[in-house]
Amino acid sequence: MFGDWRQRLLAFRDRLFGGPSAAADPLDEVEVPAEEVAPPGPTELPPERLPLPTKVPPTVSRTSGQIPDRPNDPAPKKSKATRKEKTVDSRPNDGRKAAQKLAPVARVKRLVVGAGRTAKRLVAEHNEKRGGDGLRQPSPRSTGRDQVFLNLGIDFGTSFTKVCFRDVGTEDSFLVTFDATSAHDAMLPSIVAVDKTGTLYTADQAPRGAVLVPYLKMRLAGSPIGEDLPVVDGVDLGSGEATCALASWFLAKVLSRSQEWIRKHERDRLRNRVPVWSANIGVPVEHYDSKAIDTFRRVLGTSWIWVANARLPKTVGEAVTAYLRDVDRLEGEVSDFHAVPEIAAAVQSFVMSRGAVAGIYVYFDIGGGTVDGVAFKFLNRHGERRVNFYSGKVSPLGISALASALGSGSPRDIDEKILKRLVSNGSVEVLADFQHRVRQLVGKVVMTAKQKDGRNWQEDAIQDHQNTRKNIRSLGGLDRTRMTPLVVFLGGGGAPSAWYQTAISSTYDKFGHFGAGVPPYQLLEVAAPRDLDMTGLASSDFRRFAISYGLSIPFGEGPEVGLPSQFADAEPLPVRQNRVADYLDSKDAYD
Secondary structure (H helix, E strand, O other): OOOOHHHHHHHHHHHHHOOOOOOOOOOOEEEEEHHHOOOOOHHHOOHHHOOOOOOOOOOOOOOOOOOOOOOOOOOOOOOHHHHHHHHHHOOOOOOHHHHHHHOOEEEEEOOOOEOOEOHHHHHHHHHHHHOOOOOOOOOHHHHOOOEEEEEEEEEEOOOEEEEEEEEOOOOEEEEEOOOOOOHHHOOEEOOEEEOOOOEEEEHHHOOOOOEEEOOHHHHHOOOOOOOOOOEEOOEEOOOHHHHHHHHHHHHHHHHHHHHHHHHHHOHHHHOOOEEEEEEEEEEOHHHHOOOHHHHHHHHHHHHHHHHHOOOOOOEHHHHHHHHHHHHHHOOOOOOOEEEEEHHHHHOHHHHOOOOOOOEEEEEEEEOOOOEEEEEEEEEEEOOEEEEEEEEEEEEOOOHHHHHHHOOOOOOOOOOHHHHHHHHHHOOHHHHHHHHHHHHHHHHHHHHHHHHHHOOOOOOOOOEOOOOOOOOHHHHOOOOHHHOOOEEEEEEOOOOOOHHHHHHHHOHHHHOOOOOOOOOOEEEEOOOOOOOEOOOOOOHHHHHHHHHHHHHHOOOOOOOEEEOHHHOOOOOOOOOOOOOOOOHHHOHHHHO
16 A cells, blocks of 8 residues: 555554644654745855855966865765755655645754744744844844845945945845946045035035045044145044044945945845844954054944934034044944954955865955055864964055156046056156055065964965975975965955056065065965856956955854964074084994
């Protein structure tokens, strides 16, 4: 009668206990609709969703690409639940399989079944525990589809601000283009404009004749760029209080405009659901690891309060007053607006890919106003990723700063073609001085990391490639072609500039890094991830949005981060000496 022993056993149980309607055992499995089960977390992302890097030849070059695809993690083991479901799916078709096609199910253990505690409630409680630490948001599916969790990633650049947002439920990120006609122009100038009456505007909405306050981020860090600012409406725009108030107003404006843009262009995503907002903002590693981070956090918290209460100041005087009033309230306020090291966000797509190889790397973000450089050690211990920043340095050496040094009348409107023309016609002395300053930045970042790491980068495999030959001295001396190169990632709008590429790569010979134990540089670009919607952009444009994409990942879901101040210089390597043994120490061997 039955073709399967499992069916006989099920029928026997039904005769004994009264069929499926009998009281369920507390440890029995129950079938729950798949949409009521929380989606897997970031560490459970299927392999096809991971951004794999582009393979490049293992030679020293300045071509864009990525580290060779050599996974160093063991294949994940299948869980018992996965194996069990596979066994269930392999049963002969007894009528249940057809029902599963109409209503997909997922199996969960029912630990306790009591009044009001349904399987759906247990799944919801499980999701609440996952988000209970305040770092990971509970899935919108666990709240009856009445909420959607959106995280904004704000790249608060020296010259331009870029924003990406991430749907935490679907784990996909998208660009916020504001009012730009194309995604390529989705950049908001990091400028606050103040008219004669003190009214505040963003740069794209400012009236003629308004006073422009640029480089807000560098002013917050205590390193102002540009000329002194005037007094408007009785407020000195260059004072510390005004700088904090204007920065809070600008970030609050970015937050509110981003939310408005998403409500307008993502109606289907928000349909019948209430958005729950969170945000991350990038801060240079050097400033993040200094007292300046306290200023940034006060500014972020104040801007979050203004947006939450929907009361943005209209004038500079109101902004200063509101900032001084609300900054004291931050102690009791819960802000979901976090500061994150910029380069940690920029390398997010690299370090979270399975093809990322552990080792030492350098990253230079060439922006409009500054060049931000870091050297870091990437660790991957059985899937637990960590980024240890050994060094970080930011200097006003960006594209706009170079254009200003060459005498450009409008240094904030510089692109690659204009910069190339300015360089070709520029003063040789000015270019040489600027190039030397870039080399000093590169040398500082590289050699500081070399001192803290303590290994011999030329003889050891600083990236753990499987085919790397260690101890190359035994192969006949130091040979550049046999060394694992020091990978130098380039990002930001100035990354494709041949002038900056030459300035960075020439540091190796000009500063004698070969003699200092540093292997040759290999300049690369981080590949675009697969979970970022690049509609309207070429894959090469990812360099401009790498930081904002990484910041769109909810706070706490990225790799662990170590800061430069946590690492001291390593002990120097012992000096190898080839000396003849003293006769008195070994005379017994000769007697």
